[in-house]
Amino acid sequence: MVQSFILIQTGVGQAAAVAEQIRTIPGVLSAEDVTGPYDVVVRAEANSVDELGKLVVARVQAVPGITRTLTCPVVNLS
Numbered sequence: 298m299v300q301s302f303i304l305i306q307t308g309v310g311q312a313a314a315v316a317e318q319i320r321t322i323p324g325v326l327s328a329e330d331v332t333g334p335y336d337v338v339v340r341a342e343a344n345s346v347d348e349l350g351k352l353v354v355a356r357v358q359a360v361p362g363i364t365r366t367l368t369c370p371v372v373n374l375s
Contacts, residue, residue: 299349300326303339303357304367311362312336322356322375325349335367 307315312330316337319328326340343349353368
């Protein structure tokens with residue numbers, strides 16, 4: 298299982314609606330509104346890196362209101 302954080306920038310005033318819609322996507326563990334350079338932080342999981350990429354490109358980036366995403370895969374360094 299591959300997990301990642303997806304950092305999302307949205308249009309002004311659209312963070313809550315974007316997070317709400319993303320929470321309904323299979324594979325999304327959480328989607329939270331935040332402050333700072335990003336508007337929503339998502340934690341997601343998939344069976345492989347390829348499936349994670351498909352989740353981000355086909356499902357997450359298709360949500361209206363998103364202007365940019367940055368995907369950060371979780372790694373185990375121990």
